[in-house]
Each structure stands twice: as C-alpha cells, then as structure tokens.
Amino acid sequence: MVETFTPAVCGSRSPQRLAIALFALAALVASAVLGATLGFVGSLVGTRPALIAAAALAFLAALREAGILRLPLPQSRRQVPERWQYELPLPLWSAGYGAGLGLGFLTFQPVATFWVACAAALALGKPAVAAGCFALYGAGRAFMAVWPRHREPNGPAAVERLVGRATVVPRANAIVLGLAVVLLAVAPAAGAAVTSLGRGFDPAADGKTLARARIDSGTLKVVVAPPAPDPTDTVSPANAPALDGDYLAYEDDQGIKVIDWRHDSPMRELDGPYSHPALDYPLLAYIRNDGAHERLVLADISKPNPDERVIASVRSAADLGRPALRGGRLAWHRIVRGGSSIYVLDLATNKRHAIKRTNVWMEASPSVTSRRIVWVEHRPQGSYLRMKWLGSKRTKTLMHVRGRKTLLWTTALTGRTAYVTRWTPSTRKAAVLRVHF
Amino acid sequence: MRRPDGLLDAAARALSTRLASGMTRRSFLGRMGGAVLAATGGAAVAAAVRPEKSEAFHFCGHIWTTGSCLNPLGLPRIDKNGFPLRPSDGHPIDNLGRPVNSEGWAVDGSGSRLRSPDGEFLPRAPRTRLCEDWTNEHYKIGGVMQGAWYRCCGGQVRKLVDCCSYSKKRINGDASLTGYCFDGRRVFCVLYYDSGLKC
Numbered sequence: 001m002v003e004t005f006t007p008a009v010c011g012s013r014s015p016q017r018l019a020i021a022l023f024a025l026a027a028l029v030a031s032a033v034l035g036a037t038l039g040f041v042g043s044l045v046g047t048r049p050a051l052i053a054a055a056a057l058a059f060l061a062a063l064r065e066a067g068i069l070r071l072p073l074p075q076s077r078r079q080v081p082e083r084w085q086y087e088l089p090l091p092l093w094s095a096g097y098g099a100g101l102g103l104g105f106l107t108f109q110p111v112a113t114f115w116v117a118c119a120a121a122l123a124l125g126k127p128a129v130a131a132g133c134f135a136l137y138g139a140g141r142a143f144m145a146v147w148p149r150h151r152e153p154n155g156p157a158a159v160e161r162l163v164g165r166a167t168v169v170p171r172a173n174a175i176v177l178g179l180a181v182v183l184l185a186v187a188p189a190a191g192a193a194v195t196s197l198g199r200g201f202d203p204a205a206d207g208k209t210l211a212r213a214r215i216d217s218g219t220l221k222v223v224v225a226p227p228a229p230d231p232t233d234t235v236s237p238a239n240a241p242a243l244d245g246d247y248l249a250y251e252d253d254q255g256i257k258v259i260d261w262r263h264d265s266p267m268r269e270l271d272g273p274y275s276h277p278a279l280d281y282p283l284l285a286y287i288r289n290d291g292a293h294e295r296l297v298l299a300d301i302s303k304p305n306p307d308e309r310v311i312a313s314v315r316s317a318a319d320l321g322r323p324a325l326r327g328g329r330l331a332w333h334r335i336v337r338g339g340s341s342i343y344v345l346d347l348a349t350n351k352r353h354a355i356k357r358t359n360v361w362m363e364a365s366p367s368v369t370s371r372r373i374v375w376v377e378h379r380p381q382g383s384y385l386r387m388k389w390l391g392s393k394r395t396k397t398l399m400h401v402r403g404r405k406t407l408l409w410t411t412a413l414t415g416r417t418a419y420v421t422r423w424t425p426s427t428r429k430a431a432v433l434r435v436h437f
Numbered sequence: 438m439r440r441p442d443g444l445l446d447a448a449a450r451a452l453s454t455r456l457a458s459g460m461t462r463r464s465f466l467g468r469m470g471g472a473v474l475a476a477t478g479g480a481a482v483a484a485a486v487r488p489e490k491s492e493a494f495h496f497c498g499h500i501w502t503t504g505s506c507l508n509p510l511g512l513p514r515i516d517k518n519g520f521p522l523r524p525s526d527g528h529p530i531d532n533l534g535r536p537v538n539s540e541g542w543a544v545d546g547s548g549s550r551l552r553s554p555d556g557e558f559l560p561r562a563p564r565t566r567l568c569e570d571w572t573n574e575h576y577k578i579g580g581v582m583q584g585a586w587y588r589c590c591g592g593q594v595r596k597l598v599d600c601c602s603y604s605k606k607r608i609n610g611d612a613s614l615t616g617y618c619f620d621g622r623r624v625f626c627v628l629y630y631d632s633g634l635k636c
Contacts, residue, residue: 202555215554318560319560337565339565359571359574360532360574361532362563378562425551425552425559
C-alpha cells in the first residue's frame with residue numbers, strides 16, 4: 001500500500017491525497033460493518049458460549065504468538081488485486097483496496113489477534129460498540145499505508161526499517177492476548193452484562209422506563225424514571241410499583257391505586273387489603289389478604305365494577321408474592337413449607353402450567369413477557385436469576401449472588417433486559433441491578 | 438466381613454490389654470489417652486475421649502465411607518423427623534440454611550423475623566426432610582431413613598442414620614452396600630441426630 005499511494009501511481013499529489021482519503025474511509029467503514037455484523041450475530045447467539053469460545057481462542061492465540069504452539073491461521077494468502085489500478089478509476093480502486101483490507105480476512109493475517117477480536121465482538125453482542133472497536137482496526141490499516149513515509153520519501157525502505165525493529169511485537173501481542181484471556185474469563189459468568197442502577201427495590205419496567213420503590217428519610221416512595229430527557233416522577237407514599245406505558249399501579253396504606261404518572265391523574269382506586277399489583281392495562285392482578293388466606297386476583301379495571309377472578313389461593317402462612325402480568329400472561333410464585341413453584345397462566349387459552357417446581361429450593365419473584373420469564377431461585381449457597389423461553393425446557397442463569405448475607409429479590413423484565421433487587425437484610429441496603437442478556 | 442469399626446475396636450482392646458499388663462492402674466489410665474487410641478484406630482473409644490476430633494471420616498461417629506446426604510450447611514444434622522438443623526448448635530434451619538423460629542419464619546441472630554426491603558416479613562422458605570425429600574428430588578430415588586447405630590459424641594448419644602434406597606449406587610457415585618438398610622434397600626447417604634442424652 002505504501003508503494004501504491006504515491007504521486008507516480010496516482011498521477012499527482014492531489015489524486016494521491018484523494019486516494020489515501022478514500023482508502024482510509026473505505027477501510028474504516030468496512031471494518032465497522034464487519035464489527036457491526038459480528039455484534040449483531042452475537043446478540044442472537046447466547047453470550048455465554050461466545051464468551052467461552054473467545055476466551056479459549058485468545059488462549060490459543062497467545063500460545064501461538066509466544067511461539068509455544070504452531071497454529072495455522074485462516075487467511076487468504078493474497079494481496080489486493082494490482083490490476084484494479086489499471087482497470088478501474090482511482091476512486092474505485094483506492095476505496096476497493098481500503099474495503100478489502102478493512103475486512104481483514106481477505107488478505108494475509110500475520111498474527112492471530114484479528115480472529116480473537118472477531119470472537120470477542122460476537123461475545124459482546126452489541127453491534128454499535130463492536131463497530132466502533134473494529135473501526136479502529138480499519139484506522140490502523142489506513143495509518144500504516146501512510147505513516148511509514150512521514151519522514152522518509154522511500155516508502156518501502158521505511159517499512160523495511162519498521163519491520164526490522166518489530167521483534168518485540170509478537171511477544172507484546174502474546175501478552176496482550178493473555179490479558180484478553182483473563183478479561184474474557186472474568187466477564188460475568190452468566191454471560192449477561194450486569195449494571196447497578198442505585199438504591200431501590202421492587203423494579204417495574206416497560207420499554208426503557210423503569211419504576212422502583214425507595215425509602216428516603218423513612219418514607220416509602222415510588223420513582224418512575226423514563227428515558228432522557230423526560231423528567232423523573234415521584235409518588236409518595238407508595239410501594240410495589242407496576243408499570244404499563246403511562247399507567248402506574250402502586251400500593252399504599254389504603255390499598256392499590258392506578259394513576260397516569262405522566263399527568264399525575266388518578267385512574268382507579270381499590271381500597272381494601274390489596275397489595276402487590278401487576279398491571280397490563282386494563283388488566284390488574286393483585287394479592288388480596290383476608291387474614292386467613294392470600295389470594296391472587298385478576299380484574300379488568302376498565303369496568304366500573306370489575307369482576308374479580310381468583311387465580312390462586314393459599315393459606316396466609318404460605319406466599320404468593322408479587323405477580324407479573326405482561327404479554328397476555330400472568331406469572332406468580334407459590335411458596336409453602338413443602339416446596340415452591342413458579343406458575344404461568346396463558347390468559348388467551350386459560351391454560352396454566354408450572355415453569356418450575358421443587359421440594360427443596362425457593363423459587364420466587366417471577367416476571368414475564370410474551371416470550372420469556374425470569375425468576376429468582378434461592379439456595380443455601382446463594383441466589384440465582386434464572387431465565388427461560390416460554391415453551392422451552394432450557395433454563396439459563398443470568399447472574400447469581402453467592403452466600404446468604406446478600407440475596408436477589410424481586411424482578412422485572414422487558415425485552416432482553418431483566419431488573420432484579422439485590423438485598424442485604426443485615427444492613428437493609430437494597431439496589432436495583434440491570435441485566436442485559 | 439467385619440465392619441471397620443469392629444476391627445479397630447478389637448485392635449484397641451488388644452493393645453490396651455498388652456499395655457495394662459505392664460503398668461499400674463494409674464499409669465495405665467494415664468497413658469491410655471485419646472491420642473494413643475486414636476493412633477491405634479480405636480474409633481469408638483477415641484470418640485468418647487475426644488469426640489470433636491474423632492478420626493471418623495467426616496463427622497463424629499461415622500467411620501464408613503458413605504457420603505452425607507445433601508443438606509443446607511455442609512453437615513447432615515437432622516431432628517428426629519429428618520428435618521434439617523444447624524450443625525453447630527442444633528437450631529432448626531430452613532432449606533436455605535437460615536435459622537427459623539418455631540413457626541418456620543427465618544430469623545436473625547436476635548430472633549427477630551427477617552424483613553424484605555419494604556419492611557414486610559420475608560416469606561417462609563421450604564423446610565423439607567433431607568432423606569425423603571432432598572435426596573428424592575435430586576436423585577429420583579425412593580429414599581427412606583432406615584437403620585441406625587449409636588455413638589457417643591460430644592458427651593451425648595448421637596444416632597447415625599442411613600438414608601436407604603433401591604439404588605445400587607450411593608451418593609459417592611460408587612457401589613452401595615446394605616449396611617443397616619433392610620427390605621432390599623441399600624445405603625445411599627448418611628445423616629445424624631444428636632439426642633442430647635449424656636454418655
């Protein structure tokens with residue numbers, strides 16, 4: 001490339017600059033597209049298998065770069081087609097050269113790092129971020145087509161001198177790849193990106209809007225946080241939020257209230273021993289506790305006198321928890337002394353089935369969409385955020401917390417983002433975590 | 438085949454006889470300390486002298502190789518009905534290993550019920566039998582408590598219990614033995630119950 005982008009080949013300095021600019025742009029774009037494609041494919045594949053594969057590949061690559069392992073690299077042992085310079089207009093061949101080199105796999109691969117980066121982009125599963133990272137590869141390609149001659153008119157000689165000083169590169173590459181192995185290995189074990197969103201508990205989510213309960217100065221309140229630039233709304237006293245678009249249901253001392261949180265206007269009030277609302281307007285699910293029994297009730301609150309339909313009932317010593325209502329499905333847990341279960345009711349078909357049943361662990365706090373369900377499984381060694389595609393037998397663990405001092409508690413689910421409360425009873429500290437999967 | 442503890446007891450008796458024949462009673466007793474008997478493998482006697490440091494395989498009184506039944510806190514201590522207890526002090530625990538009160542509600546060190554972030558009491562977690570429920574759920578075998586033997590541990594009588602099933606493999610993964618099981622069952626895993634009776 002150093003020999004190609006010269007005034008002699010391009011015609012004069014002006015076309016040379018144009019060719020270099022087009023080469024660089026094409027390399028950047030091609031790399032970015034490659035990264036975006038890998039990131040998109042990765043978002044469809046499970047993050048955990050991709051992470052494991054990336055870590056394993058980085059390990060093998062590190063051994064190769066260190067000279068310990070002989071490993072052939074997949075590559076196309078070709079250079080860019082020279083005839084393009086004679087057959088195609090300058091803008092086309094220079095951009096074509098840039099795209100070819102920017103894609104990486106259409107030419108020689110002296111080191112294994114490129115393939116490790118591809119595996120990491122798959123593991124990342126985020127097209128935009130992967131595109132940004134890969135664009136740097138394209139920028140590097142463009143840089144090396146120009147930089148060697150920055151002080152030296154004889155480009156090939158400059159490159160030869162550079163190569164002569166590059167004995168440290170394979171070792172440095174091996175070290176960097178070793179570091180990549182460590183970073184990939186310590187990535188969240190469940191393959192999900194976990195972020196703390198700060199104080200609060202009992203998350204409820206709809207799209208990018210998140211509601212949570214919080215205790216500030218001894219007062220229980222619900223904070224609704226839509227995406228920027230919309231302002232946050234606070235309702236107090238309030239607890240146990242449930243969100244559906246502009247509607248918010250919450251629990252207070254009188255019972256359950258449903259409001260339009262954007263306009264602070266009340267929609268519906270249910271006074272009585274009602275708690276733990278779940279909202280998919282106009283349907284509202286809640287727990288009614290009459291002292292002897294706890295009942296899960298489903299009602300259509302658009303009607304002046306909503307018919308209550310009892311979905312499940314347990315004695316007060318048992319627990320039905322905080323139900324979830326979304327996508328035509330109602331989910332709840334049932335915890336009794338002899339075991340626990342997670343149930344889902346399909347409202348269209350009225351069929352219910354147990355997602356999980358156990359005589360040993362405590363399965364609790366489900367959240368549901370039309371396609372997936374998450375819940376928390378409590379064991380002596382810790383608590384686990386589980387996820388299942390509805391209709392599938394496979395269960396995935398999104399994250400876990402070790403030990404008994406801190407536990408995962410209530411959940412929320414929207415698309416491929418789960419929210420969960422992390423709670424430490426001894427310190428009374430609660431935080432909401434966001435888990436992308 | 439004689440049980441290992443039987444062989445060890447016989448060896449301990451033989452050694453003690455030989456030592457006693459050459460000593461005064463006082464010096465005999467003085468020398469027959471737990472360390473000597475532990476060295477000879479006299480499991481039963483050593484356990485009575487130093488129960489907490491018995492040479493048993495993983496808890497006092499247990500000298501066979503069968504592993505413990507699944508349990509919340511690492512040792513399969515149970516009450517008389519087979520429900521889990523905290524190994525250190527026998528306090529009832531739920532399946533998550535949390536101490537519970539008489540009604541089964543999880544409590545903290547001061548006996549107060551645990552609460553959720555909004556101040557509500559945490560729900561009662563399941564509390565089920567280690568042999569019949571835990572083992573059956575994990576291994577899909579019809580485990581039942583059968584057979585027992587007794588040892589003196591910590592100055593009190595400990596009842597060691599076999600969780601028996603028709604499985605030909607025990608919890609360790611290898612072949613199971615009959616032990617004290619009956620009706621064709623074999624030992625799958627072991628548990629223990631501390632009676633509190635002095636010994």
